[in-house]
Amino acid sequence: MDARQLEAIQNHPDFIRLIHGRTRLGWSLTLVMLAIYFGFILLLAFSPATLGTPVAGGVMTVGIPVGVAVIFAAVLLTAIYVHRANRDLDPLNERVRKECEA
Secondary structure (H helix, E strand, O other): OOHHHHHHHHHOHHHHHHHHHHHHHHHHHHHHHHHHHHHHHHHHHHOHHHHOOEOOOOOOEOHHHHHHHHHHHHHHHHHHHHHHHHHHHHHHHHHHHHHHHO
16 A cells, blocks of 8 residues: 555545544443443442342342443443444445545
């Protein structure tokens, strides 16, 4: 790839949309995950009795399902990223690639 092709790609409007969209999506999902994770940690630090409360009078505490929910949230946010990347970002990437090859 020569300098002319590289400049054409960097100045392509769809490439700019691709970069901004990917960055916005990545940071948005990262902030959501950080809020969930630090919310869990803060709850654990400042209200351990809440997470130590038994579920339905049994042996398992509330902290176990909440911890599992944090893990599922990470998996869900990853799935959202993959879905949005496949639906929105990959077509833009392909369009830029085809137009800049020509």
